[in-house]
Each structure stands twice: as C-alpha cells, then as structure tokens.
Amino acid sequence: MNRSASIDTPDQGLGGEGIGKESLKGSLGFLLRVAQLRSFGHFFAVMSEENVRPGEVTVLDLVRENPGIRQGVVSKTLKIKRAQMSKMVREMEAEGLIARRVPREDRRSVELRLTPAGEARIARIATRFPEIEARTGKRLTAAEARELRRLLIKMTGLEDKEGE
Amino acid sequence: MNRSASIDTPDQGLGGEGIGKESLKGSLGFLLRVAQLRSFGHFFAVMSEENVRPGEVTVLDLVRENPGIRQGVVSKTLKIKRAQMSKMVREMEAEGLIARRVPREDRRSVELRLTPAGEARIARIATRFPEIEARTGKRLTAAEARELRRLLIKMTGLEDKEGE
DNA sequence: TTAATTTTGTCTACTAGGAAACAAATACCG
DNA sequence: CGGTATTTGTTTCCTAGTAGACAAAATTAA
Incomplete structure (x- = not known):
C-alpha cells in the first residue's frame, strides 16, 4: 500500500464525520459546484442507461x-x-x-x-429529458424552481447576449 | 487541415449567430452548468495569479x-x-x-x-476569497444572492446530511 | 475465535476537457 | 490591389477527474 505517513499516537483528530465551520464550503461557487454535480449525476445516469455520452x-x-x-x-x-x-x-x-x-x-x-x-x-x-429535469428539481416547489432558473439566468447574464 | 466534409452549395444554413428554440439549453441542468463554469472561471483566474491549483x-x-x-x-x-x-x-x-x-x-x-x-x-x-465571491454574485442584489444560496442548498439537500 | 463483509486508501487505466501552436480562409486597411 | 489581422477549425500535449480492481485494516456475523 506504500503508506509513507508516520504512525503515531492519537491526537484528538475528530473521529466522527462532523465538520467545523465553513469558508469556501459555504461559498456560492461551492454550492453551484455541488448543485451542478448532482444535476449532472442524474443526466449521466440516464445517458448511461441509454449507452450514450x-x-x-x-x-x-x-x-x-x-x-x-x-x-x-x-x-x-x-x-x-x-x-x-x-x-x-x-x-x-x-x-x-x-x-x-x-x-x-x-x-x-x-x-x-x-x-x-x-x-x-x-x-x-x-x-427522458423531463424525467431528468424533474429529478434535478425534485426538492423544490414549482415556484422555487422557477425562481432558481431566473436567478441563474440573471447571474450568468444569459438573457442579454447568447454567446459569451 | 484534413477536412473530409463535402463542399457543397449553400442551403439556408443560418449565417448569423442566432439560435432557435431551446430544450436542453433551457434546462436547469444546463443553467447550473453555465453558472458553475462562470463561477469557476473567476476562481481559476485568481488561483492562476497566485500560482496554485x-x-x-x-x-x-x-x-x-x-x-x-x-x-x-x-x-x-x-x-x-x-x-x-x-x-x-x-x-x-x-x-x-x-x-x-x-x-x-x-x-x-x-x-x-x-x-x-x-x-x-x-x-x-x-x-482573495471575498473578491471571488463578489465577482460571482455581482449581477445579483444581496437579497437575490441570499435566495440563490438558499435554493441551491435546498436543491442539493446539503442542509440535512453533510456526507453523501 | 474464525470467517465474511465493509471501510479506507491506493493504483492503473481511461475519458473529458483545456491551452497553445498551427493552417487555411476571410475580413480589414493602407 | 497587397499586406496585416482576425476568425475558424484542427492538432498535440497536458491536467483533472472517473471507474474498477486491489490490499489492508476494521467490523460484523457465525
């Protein structure tokens, strides 16, 4: 296994799963990443079933x-x-x-x-697109999903110009 | 350049940049992707300046x-x-x-x-984190940024369980 | 205790994607 | 017109990330 780390005495290293405070973890960028990964996970799962990339x-x-x-x-x-x-x-x-x-x-x-x-x-x-879309937004109400979409569009500036 | 495509007569191929309707393009998944890319772009730019990954x-x-x-x-x-x-x-x-x-x-x-x-x-x-966060949310009001954060957290289920 | 299962990290491919250099065609400018 | 700049796509090389097999340790079951 080639573990080169030292084996030492304990040291109150948090044994459980609990995480302390946040900084990057609570950032908008990180939340977007997590959300995108989750959404892509649904997409990827369905595309795998269909044997396409x-x-x-x-x-x-x-x-x-x-x-x-x-x-x-x-x-x-x-x-x-x-x-x-x-x-x-x-x-x-x-x-x-x-x-x-x-x-x-x-x-x-x-x-x-x-x-x-x-x-x-x-x-x-x-x-199968509607199914994916539904899974992505399943924890949100219809109004919330609409608002999320609006905020993302505004955030990215997609309304104004199509290409970058 | 090794172009193997056929060279042929025109064919009303939309010459301009205009895009037609949407389907995947308007999906929540795609919007999340674009938003995440934009946010990551800011992050990446700053990290490049600092010479870190x-x-x-x-x-x-x-x-x-x-x-x-x-x-x-x-x-x-x-x-x-x-x-x-x-x-x-x-x-x-x-x-x-x-x-x-x-x-x-x-x-x-x-x-x-x-x-x-x-x-x-x-x-x-x-x-430099605050600067990145500000750039990511610069098109949103403070209230909108807060709401976006709330919706993303709800969407991902991050409030409940830390792991998974 | 012993045996099977699960957890944890690592390793070896493999895939998706990006950066930079390039070539060809077009657009611009004198 | 002729020369420069820009656009468009391709190629090569590199990085980040994933999947799956694996090994070691720990946990659970018998």
Missing part, C-alpha cells in the same frame, strides 16, 4: 434544433471549447450521427446537420 | 478549518472521488503543504494537517 447528447440536441448550425456556434452556445468540439464532432461523424458540410460562402467553417441515425437517437433520448 | 486550495481550506480531518471526509465533503483525492494529497505532501498521519485507532485511515508552509499559503490565498 452526455456531451454528445447536448450537441445532438442543439443541432436538431438548429440544422446547419456552425460548429463554432455550437461550441459557444454549449460553452465547450473549440478543441473539444472538434474531437466530439469527428467521433460523432464517424458514428454516423452527424454530417459536416463546408459552405461555399465561408470555407473555414463547418455546418452541422443530423443524419437520420442522429435524429433517431436524439429523439429516443429526448423523451 | 484550484483543487489544492479547496483542500487546504477545508483542512485548515478541520485539522486532523480524515482524507475520506475531505473527499466526501468536497465531492472529490477518493482516487483523485489520493493523488492530490500525495502531491501536496510532496510540496510540503500537508502532513499525513495514520492514527493508531484506525490504521486504514489518514489524518491530514497543514504544515506551516500550507498554513501560509492558504492564509495568503484566502484573502
């Missing part, structure tokens, strides 16, 4: 809603860096879920569209 | 507040998996920031304490 699903969903969307716009919208998006799109193309097309009017860019297989997959998975 | 800082902060805390408790509290915590602690010990000690009464576990160097580092960095 979470990231793929968000891309499929956005491309479905916006056929021909440029790859960079997907990237900005979903807050995924271009490098990562590039990899994902390559894999999804290889899986036959997505089609890339370089438009004549701007040959740097790439337009994305779903293949029929992609359409089928996202359609199947999308039926 | 964000993960380390959260551990230092928690150990400072709870000297002798067991590694697994840190892990549960910060929602970091044990494997990752194991690596972080090893590195932080190598950096001389943290001391590990195996208590006699449970020789599986490891108690963590800060070294003087660790104390010094977290003390310096902690002075």
Whole structure:
C-alpha cells in the first residue's frame, strides 16, 4: 500500500464525520459546484442507461434544433471549447450521427446537420429529458424552481447576449 | 487541415449567430452548468495569479478549518472521488503543504494537517476569497444572492446530511 | 475465535476537457 | 490591389477527474 505517513499516537483528530465551520464550503461557487454535480449525476445516469455520452447528447440536441448550425456556434452556445468540439464532432461523424458540410460562402467553417441515425437517437433520448429535469428539481416547489432558473439566468447574464 | 466534409452549395444554413428554440439549453441542468463554469472561471483566474491549483486550495481550506480531518471526509465533503483525492494529497505532501498521519485507532485511515508552509499559503490565498465571491454574485442584489444560496442548498439537500 | 463483509486508501487505466501552436480562409486597411 | 489581422477549425500535449480492481485494516456475523 506504500503508506509513507508516520504512525503515531492519537491526537484528538475528530473521529466522527462532523465538520467545523465553513469558508469556501459555504461559498456560492461551492454550492453551484455541488448543485451542478448532482444535476449532472442524474443526466449521466440516464445517458448511461441509454449507452450514450452526455456531451454528445447536448450537441445532438442543439443541432436538431438548429440544422446547419456552425460548429463554432455550437461550441459557444454549449460553452465547450473549440478543441473539444472538434474531437466530439469527428467521433460523432464517424458514428454516423452527424454530417459536416463546408459552405461555399465561408470555407473555414463547418455546418452541422443530423443524419437520420442522429435524429433517431436524439429523439429516443429526448423523451427522458423531463424525467431528468424533474429529478434535478425534485426538492423544490414549482415556484422555487422557477425562481432558481431566473436567478441563474440573471447571474450568468444569459438573457442579454447568447454567446459569451 | 484534413477536412473530409463535402463542399457543397449553400442551403439556408443560418449565417448569423442566432439560435432557435431551446430544450436542453433551457434546462436547469444546463443553467447550473453555465453558472458553475462562470463561477469557476473567476476562481481559476485568481488561483492562476497566485500560482496554485484550484483543487489544492479547496483542500487546504477545508483542512485548515478541520485539522486532523480524515482524507475520506475531505473527499466526501468536497465531492472529490477518493482516487483523485489520493493523488492530490500525495502531491501536496510532496510540496510540503500537508502532513499525513495514520492514527493508531484506525490504521486504514489518514489524518491530514497543514504544515506551516500550507498554513501560509492558504492564509495568503484566502484573502482573495471575498473578491471571488463578489465577482460571482455581482449581477445579483444581496437579497437575490441570499435566495440563490438558499435554493441551491435546498436543491442539493446539503442542509440535512453533510456526507453523501 | 474464525470467517465474511465493509471501510479506507491506493493504483492503473481511461475519458473529458483545456491551452497553445498551427493552417487555411476571410475580413480589414493602407 | 497587397499586406496585416482576425476568425475558424484542427492538432498535440497536458491536467483533472472517473471507474474498477486491489490490499489492508476494521467490523460484523457465525
């Protein structure tokens, strides 16, 4: 096990699980992290059942809603860096879920569209979105969930500008 | 550049940045993700200035507040998996920031304490926490920030049980 | 006590994601 | 027009984090 720590006499090291005061622990940033992890946990669990990767699903969903969307716009919208998006799109193309097309009017860019297989997959998975949403907000009343959504939108400034 | 996509005629692919309707994009999960990314961005920016890694800082902060805390408790509290915590602690010990000690009464576990160097580092960095917190909540009124905190705590169930 | 189970931490892959350097195409500016 | 700057996507390398198997110690059951 390769434990190099010293073995020593006790020392009132809190035996139980109790935690003392807080500082970062009570910060908004930490709470957001915990909330996001919990929410993602639900999402991930369902996507595992469906044998798909979470990231793929968000891309499929956005491309479905916006056929021909440029790859960079997907990237900005979903807050995924271009490098990562590039990899994902390559894999999804290889899986036959997505089609890339370089438009004549701007040959740097790439337009994305779903293949029929992609359409089928996202359609199947999308039926489970409400379930995930419900699980995420299950401890809140409807009014509270609405207020939480409003505060998050305000906090992030998402109302004003779409892309960063 | 190795572009294998077909080059073809236009096709009303939305040239602008505009996005259509929403589905996952308006979900609570996505909003939480965006909010968390923004918050983490502030945290990360400051930690970069201070030349420390964000993960380390959260551990230092928690150990400072709870000297002798067991590694697994840190892990549960910060929602970091044990494997990752194991690596972080090893590195932080190598950096001389943290001391590990195996208590006699449970020789599986490891108690963590800060070294003087660790104390010094977290003390310096902690002075910047309020700044980060302020930046995270800068678009909200004080009342809204308080309400957001309340809703996140309720949503995650953090009030009841510390662990899990 | 002995045997099975659980807890605790570690190790070895593997995945997701980010940063920086790059190339190609386009936009801007003189 | 010609040259510079910007945008867009890709590639390579690196870090953070996860999953799963494992070992050792402690706990529970028989």
